[in-house]
Amino acid sequence: MCELFTRDKNQQKKTNSRFIMLKQRFRLLEITEQLRAIVGGVTGDKFEVPGIIVVGSQSSGKSSVLEHATGLAFPRGEGMCTRVPTVVSVQGGCAKANLMVSANPEYNDDATFTLDPSDVQGFGNTITTLTNQLTNEGEISERPIYVRLQQTTGPTFTVTDVPGITCMAASGTQVSAEEIEKATTDLTRKMIGTSEETLVLVALPATDDFHNSKALQLAMKADPEGHRTIGVVTKIDNLPPGSDVVHRMSGKELYLRHGYFAVRNRTQQEINDGMDLAELDTEEESLFFSDTVLCELPMEQRGMPRLLEKIYEEQGRKLEEFIPKMKTQIKDRIREETMNLSKLPNSLVTDAERATFLKRALGRIESDFRRCATSDTSVIAASCKVTNLSARVYQSMLVLEETVRNHICSFLGDDIKQELRDASEEGRGYDLSNFMQGPVFRDAFHQKASDVLEVNGNLAIDNAKKHVRACFAALVDHHFGAKVLVSVQTGLMHCFDRQFDEMTERTRELVKRIVEAESSVTFTCNHYYAQTIQKFNDIVSENAHHWRGNHHNKYGVDAGVSEGIPKDFMERVASSFHNQSNDASAIRTMQISLHAYSKVVQKRFCDIVPAVVMKELVMNSTSMITDNVLQWSEELIDKIKEDPNVTHRRQILQNNLERLEKAKALLETV
Structure with missing residues (x-):
C-alpha cells in the first residue's frame, strides 16, 4: 500500500513537472513570436529569431499538415486559400481549451478574436476575415495572422504556414499568373531565408517527384547541406501500388539531415464528418500497418506524433540557445543605437x-x-x-x-x-x-x-x-x-x-x-x-x-x-x-x-x-x-x-x- 502511494506521488510529481515545463516552453514560444514582430521592425542589421515554417506548393497538403498538428480546420477550397503567413502557437497541458486569432502578436487590439476551439466554421471565417483585411483578393502579403491555441493535452510548439507557391491567379482579379508565381516564390524564399535559426518543413505530396518541388529547391539552395530542412510527405493515403515513396524518403537521392516524415491528413469529407485528432491518429497509425508500401517505412518516420516530437525537440534546443544570445544582442544594439542617436544634431521639431x-x-x-x-x-x-x-x-x-x-x-x-x-x-x-x-x-x-x-x-x-x-x-x-x-x-x-x-x-x-x-x-x-x-x-x-x-x-x-x-x-x-x-x-x-x-x-x-x-x-x-x-x-x-x-x-x-x-x-x- 505504501509502495503504491509512493508510486502515485512520484507520478504526480512527474505530471506537475511536465505541466510546468510545457507552460515555460509555451511562454518562450510566445515571447519569441512577439520578439519576431518587434525586432522585425528594427532597421539595419537583422536579428535571427528561431522559427519553424511550413512551405510547399499550393495544394501540397501544407495547411492540412497544420490542421493535423493542431486540430484546427483552416479554410480549404479551390484556388489560393492561404494568402498571408499564419503563425500558429500551440500550448499543451492547459487547464482549459482556448483559441485566439489576431493580426497582432500580442493579441491586445480590436482585431483579436476569441473563439471556441471546436467552432470549425467560426475559425475558418475569422481567418478569411483577417486575410481580407491584410491583403486584397488574389494578392499575397507578408503581414501574418497569429493563432494561439491552448489545449489540455498535446505538445507545445509554434509553426508558421507560408502561402503556397502557385502560378494560378485567382479569377476576377487583375493579378497575372506570372505575378502571383513570383510573389509566392519570393515570399517562400524570404521566409526560408539564410538563418540557421529557421527550421523549414517542406510539404511534399507522396505522389510527386521530390526533385520537382520548387519549395524544396528553394530550401536546398538556402540550406544545401540540409541541416535545417525536414521533408513532410503528405497525401500518403493516395499512393499507387508499387510507389517508391519509401526509397525517396530514405534520403539517398535528396539528403536532409532531419530526414522525412510521412503524415496522413484529414480529407474534406472527414472534416465535415467531424473527425477529431484522436480518430485521425488512429487512422494514420492503421494506414502504416495496412498499406503494402508504407508498412516498409521505418517507425521513426511514421506519422504526425513523430514529426511533432522532432519539432518539439528542435525548437526547444534552439530556444535554449536563443534567449541568452538575444539578450546580449539586444543590449549591445541598444548601446550602439543610443550612441548613434547622440551623434545626431539636436532635434529641431518643436x-x-x-x-x-x-x-x-x-x-x-x-x-x-x-x-x-x-x-x-x-x-x-x-x-x-x-x-x-x-x-x-x-x-x-x-x-x-x-x-x-x-x-x-x-x-x-x-x-x-x-x-x-x-x-x-x-x-x-x-x-x-x-x-x-x-x-x-x-x-x-x-x-x-x-x-x-x-x-x-x-x-x-x-x-x-x-x-x-x-x-x-x-x-x-x-x-x-x-x-x-x-x-x-x-x-x-x-x-x-x-x-x-x-x-x-x-x-x-x-x-x-x-x-x-x-x-x-x-x-x-x-x-x-x-x-x-x-x-x-x-x-x-x-x-x-x-x-x-x-x-x-x-x-x-x-x-x-x-x-x-x-x-x-x-x-x-x-x-x-x-x-x-x-x-x-x-x-x-x-x-x-x-x-x-x-x-x-x-x-x-x-x-x-x-x-x-x-x-x-x-x-x-x-x-x-x-x-x-x-x-x-x-x-x-x-x-x-x-x-x-x-x-x-x-x-x-x-x-x-x-x-x-x-x-x-x-x-x-x-
Whole structure:
C-alpha cells in the first residue's frame, strides 16, 4: 500500500513537472513570436529569431499538415486559400481549451478574436476575415495572422504556414499568373531565408517527384547541406501500388539531415464528418500497418506524433540557445543605437527645441568669438587661422603702418623745397622771411599726408572688418554645421552684418575725425620732433666751416641717420651751404620740421587707429553679439528647418530604440 502511494506521488510529481515545463516552453514560444514582430521592425542589421515554417506548393497538403498538428480546420477550397503567413502557437497541458486569432502578436487590439476551439466554421471565417483585411483578393502579403491555441493535452510548439507557391491567379482579379508565381516564390524564399535559426518543413505530396518541388529547391539552395530542412510527405493515403515513396524518403537521392516524415491528413469529407485528432491518429497509425508500401517505412518516420516530437525537440534546443544570445544582442544594439542617436544634431521639431538650439548655438558662438578676440588659438583648431582674430587684425594693422610709411613723402626733396619757397614768398608782407610760417607748414603737411591717412585708415577698417566677419562666419559654420542649416546661417550672417555695418560706419567716423584733427592741428609732445630738429641744427653747426669753404666737402652728412635724417638730404644741404641764403636756411629748417613731424604723426596715427579699430570692431563686436542673442533667436526661429536626412535618420534610430527597449523588457520576463 505504501509502495503504491509512493508510486502515485512520484507520478504526480512527474505530471506537475511536465505541466510546468510545457507552460515555460509555451511562454518562450510566445515571447519569441512577439520578439519576431518587434525586432522585425528594427532597421539595419537583422536579428535571427528561431522559427519553424511550413512551405510547399499550393495544394501540397501544407495547411492540412497544420490542421493535423493542431486540430484546427483552416479554410480549404479551390484556388489560393492561404494568402498571408499564419503563425500558429500551440500550448499543451492547459487547464482549459482556448483559441485566439489576431493580426497582432500580442493579441491586445480590436482585431483579436476569441473563439471556441471546436467552432470549425467560426475559425475558418475569422481567418478569411483577417486575410481580407491584410491583403486584397488574389494578392499575397507578408503581414501574418497569429493563432494561439491552448489545449489540455498535446505538445507545445509554434509553426508558421507560408502561402503556397502557385502560378494560378485567382479569377476576377487583375493579378497575372506570372505575378502571383513570383510573389509566392519570393515570399517562400524570404521566409526560408539564410538563418540557421529557421527550421523549414517542406510539404511534399507522396505522389510527386521530390526533385520537382520548387519549395524544396528553394530550401536546398538556402540550406544545401540540409541541416535545417525536414521533408513532410503528405497525401500518403493516395499512393499507387508499387510507389517508391519509401526509397525517396530514405534520403539517398535528396539528403536532409532531419530526414522525412510521412503524415496522413484529414480529407474534406472527414472534416465535415467531424473527425477529431484522436480518430485521425488512429487512422494514420492503421494506414502504416495496412498499406503494402508504407508498412516498409521505418517507425521513426511514421506519422504526425513523430514529426511533432522532432519539432518539439528542435525548437526547444534552439530556444535554449536563443534567449541568452538575444539578450546580449539586444543590449549591445541598444548601446550602439543610443550612441548613434547622440551623434545626431539636436532635434529641431518643436518651437521650444528650435529656440533652445538657437540660444545654445548663439551662446557658444558668442563665447568662442570672445576667445578668438583674445588670441585663443584653440577655438576650432590651431590650424584654423581665420578664427585667430586678434592675430589677423594685428597683421592688417602692420600693413597700415607699412603703407602709411611708404606713401607719405619725406618732405626732404628739392620739389618740396621749391613748393615751400613759393608758399613762403606768398606770405611776405606779414611774416618775416626767416620765420617758419604756420599756415605754410600746416598746408604742406595737409596736402601730402591727409589723403594718405584717410585712404589707409579706411583700408585698415576694411581689412579688420573682413577678418571679423570671416571669423564670425567660421564660427557659424562650425556650430550650425556647414551647408546643413543654410537658411539659418544666411539669416544669422544678415543679422550680424546689419549690426556690424553700423559699427563699421561709426568706426569710419572716428578715424575720419582723427584724420581731420591731424590735418588741421599741428601738435605734439613727442620729444622725437624737437630732437630731430636739434640734431639737424647741431650737424649744421658742427660742419658749417667745412661746408662754407668747399661745397664738395661731405663732413658730417651721415651723422643724422640714426635720428631719421637721411644722408642724401644732408649731402644736398652741405653742397649748397656755401652760397645758401637765410631764406634758404629757413626753408631747410621747415623741411626738416615737416619731416620730423610727419614721423611723429605716422607713429601716432598707426598707434591710435589700430587701438580704435580693435576697440570698435573687435572688442565691441563681442558685446554686440551678446546684446543681440535673444533678438536674433526670435528673428531666426522660423528659418530653422531640420535637414530631412537627419530627421529621417533620427526617426529610424528612435523607432529602433523603442522596439529594442520593448524587446529588452520582454526578455527580462524570461
